[in-house]
Amino acid sequence: MEPLAPNLLDYAAERARFSWAGARARLEGCPAGGLNIAHEAVDRHARGADALRVAIRWRGAQGERRDLSFGELSLASNRFANALLGLGLSPGDRVFMLLPRVPELYIAVMGALKAQAVICSLFSAFGPDPIRQRLSLGGGRVLVTTATLYAKKVAPIRAELPELQHVIFVGGEGPDHFDTLCAAASDHYTIPATPPDTPALLHFTSGTTGKPKGALHVHEAVVHHHASAYYALDLHPGDIFWCTADPGWVTGTSYGIIAPLVHGITSVVYDGDFDAVVWYRLLREESVSVWYTAPTAVRMMMRAGTELAREQAFPALRFIASVGEPLNPEAVRWGREAFGFPIHDNWWQTETGGILVANFAGAEIRPGSMGRPLPGIEAAVMRRTESGVEPVARGEQGELAIRVGWPSMFRAYLGDPERYARCFADDWYMSGDVVRVDDDGYYWFVGRADDVIKTAGHLVGPFEVESVLMEHPAVAEAAAVGLPDPLAGETIKAYVALKPGHPPDEATRRSILGHARVRLGAAIAPREIAFVPGLPKTRSGKILRRLLRARELGLPEGDTSTLEAS
Numbered sequence: 001m002e003p004l005a006p007n008l009l010d011y012a013a014e015r016a017r018f019s020w021a022g023a024r025a026r027l028e029g030c031p032a033g034g035l036n037i038a039h040e041a042v043d044r045h046a047r048g049a050d051a052l053r054v055a056i057r058w059r060g061a062q063g064e065r066r067d068l069s070f071g072e073l074s075l076a077s078n079r080f081a082n083a084l085l086g087l088g089l090s091p092g093d094r095v096f097m098l099l100p101r102v103p104e105l106y107i108a109v110m111g112a113l114k115a116q117a118v119i120c121s122l123f124s125a126f127g128p129d130p131i132r133q134r135l136s137l138g139g140g141r142v143l144v145t146t147a148t149l150y151a152k153k154v155a156p157i158r159a160e161l162p163e164l165q166h167v168i169f170v171g172g173e174g175p176d177h178f179d180t181l182c183a184a185a186s187d188h189y190t191i192p193a194t195p196p197d198t199p200a201l202l203h204f205t206s207g208t209t210g211k212p213k214g215a216l217h218v219h220e221a222v223v224h225h226h227a228s229a230y231y232a233l234d235l236h237p238g239d240i241f242w243c244t245a246d247p248g249w250v251t252g253t254s255y256g257i258i259a260p261l262v263h264g265i266t267s268v269v270y271d272g273d274f275d276a277v278v279w280y281r282l283l284r285e286e287s288v289s290v291w292y293t294a295p296t297a298v299r300m301m302m303r304a305g306t307e308l309a310r311e312q313a314f315p316a317l318r319f320i321a322s323v324g325e326p327l328n329p330e331a332v333r334w335g336r337e338a339f340g341f342p343i344h345d346n347w348w349q350t351e352t353g354g355i356l357v358a359n360f361a362g363a364e365i366r367p368g369s370m371g372r373p374l375p376g377i378e379a380a381v382m383r384r385t386e387s388g389v390e391p392v393a394r395g396e397q398g399e400l401a402i403r404v405g406w407p408s409m410f411r412a413y414l415g416d417p418e419r420y421a422r423c424f425a426d427d428w429y430m431s432g433d434v435v436r437v438d439d440d441g442y443y444w445f446v447g448r449a450d451d452v453i454k455t456a457g458h459l460v461g462p463f464e465v466e467s468v469l470m471e472h473p474a475v476a477e478a479a480a481v482g483l484p485d486p487l488a489g490e491t492i493k494a495y496v497a498l499k500p501g502h503p504p505d506e507a508t509r510r511s512i513l514g515h516a517r518v519r520l521g522a523a524i525a526p527r528e529i530a531f532v533p534g535l536p537k538t539r540s541g542k543i544l545r546r547l548l549r550a551r552e553l554g555l556p557e558g559d560t561s562t563l564e565a566s
């Protein structure tokens with residue numbers, strides 16, 4: 001078979017050629033007017049022979065399989081849209097999903113978008129309190145969930161949610177049940193004219209730096225979902241795509257639901273937890289060609305060993321991308337060993353709604369760099385001044401800023417207009433991430449503004465320290481934090497989880513410290529190393545450095561609503 005030509009081959013030429021109007025023209029537009037995500041994702045692929053193509057290939061944790069074609073998804077979401085109208089839903093009302101990754105989740109999301117509701121999908125492992133916080137901030141009017149999740153997590157807080165009027169149960173039968181409501185509703189539905197700035201998606205941030213914020217996005221975001229998946233995920237017709245993120249996070253919605261559907265390709269959905277053996281089997285059995293995952297998963301695969309991956313063959317797989325945290329150079333290289341090609345890091349945030357900076361399939365990868373801005377995205381390294389912002393000198397560290405105007409930019413932090421306003425200076429969105437850019441325009445992540453360590457006159461990014469620690473054969477995962485020190489300002493302490501077979505003893509500690517000193521120099525190497533069984537993470541898989549720091553210093557832990565139970 002001829003290898004596929006990457007979508008982006010000539011970076012400079014593509015950037016010069018690109019326009020958002022051109023990107024918009026690759027979509028169809030809502031027949032009644034405007035732009036609606038569900039039309040682009042589903043209905044426009046539900047015609048003629050295309051309707052038979054598999055949109056969602058669902059795989060259950062017990063090996064079950066269910067396919068949903070574009071045609072079926074179109075009719076089923078029409079029914080759900082009608083069912084919502086039957087319940088008296090108005091445009092702009094919020095419909096929350098608290099579901100495992102079941103086919104009904106995808107139907108409900110598309111149906112609600114057709115009805116111009118704002119959807120918010122919550123991670124089903126949340127406990128009652130995080131659910132209450134989010135439903136209440138979002139003013140959820142409808143909740144789609146299961147009877148079990150409801151009994152355990154919503155019933156105890158229901159009285160505190162006066163705005164929640166309807167709960168729809170997936171599974172079983174009865175007047176409030178998904179199947180019953182949908183069976184009674186018509187499968188004809190015409191999406192009303194949808195102005196592109198109609199609110200569509202509400203996402204809560206991961207809560208890595210503090211209390212999660214609710215970021216609101218509009219239907220126009222679909223232009224960027226489509227364009228970014230084309231450039232950064234290199235989606236081609238006929239691809240089989242698997243995004244491992246849960247739809248409770250922005251990645252699991254923008255790229256786990258919307259983008260592959262908008263491209264009219266098949267998306268694999270796996271309703272189970274991480275298990276290297278199962279994941280490799282899925283990749284092979286489903287002939288996944290493009291895979292989008294996260295550094296935390298890559299590190300777990302590395303921990304499970306390269307052999308495990310090598311025992312399998314993945315003839316269809318041609319592109320792997322990662323997002324969510326910086327991808328250590330070691331992980332990029334590991335991809336090459338395990339799969340035969342490197343893992344492509346890309347960067348974005350809940351607020352940006354889609355990928356903004358990426359290593360492209362057709363371009364050189366610089367391991368440890370998050371890549372270059374997508375066509376249509378103007379990025380810069382800035383520092384705030386009294387009156388606004390100014391660029392830092394070339395090569396220096398500063399805050400990653402994006403010129404406003406890309407379609408999936410968030411339009412509000414729910415309930416916090418001041419905080420929203422503070423994210424912008426002059427014409428720029430300030431990301432809160434510290435980066436530097438090299439002479440060829442590749443961006444290098446240093447750390448979140450809150451995590452950057454100031455030690456003995458140096459500004460040190462935790463990522464740099466952690467990546468060096470990861471090079472040591474005993475290290476599975478590492479987190480570096482700054483602790484106050486009267487002399488140095490801060491000293492660096494590293495928390496290290498070891499690979500199986502390496503004892504947490506003095507010899508291992510000395511060996512790792514020695515390696516760090518050689519690679520980083522004594523000034524930047526960690527002063528101290530603590531061995532831990534695992535690192536505290538958000539449920540979206542991000543290392544919670546602020547929690548390590550707080551615990552070390554005996555300070556309050558702050559918001560832990562997204563902390564993954566360990």
Ligand code: ATP
Nearest residue numbers: 205206207208209324325326346347348349350445
């Ligand atoms: P909160 O805003 O609540 O503290 P969060 O920022 O972790 O949580 P998300 O929006 O899910 O919530 O994550 C976006 C952040 O993840 C980015 O701002 C960045 O710090 C980090 N990130 C994502 N991708 C990358 C990447 N490729 N390299 C480095 N950091 C990344």
Ligand code: MG
Nearest residue numbers: 205209349432
């Ligand atoms: Mg953030």
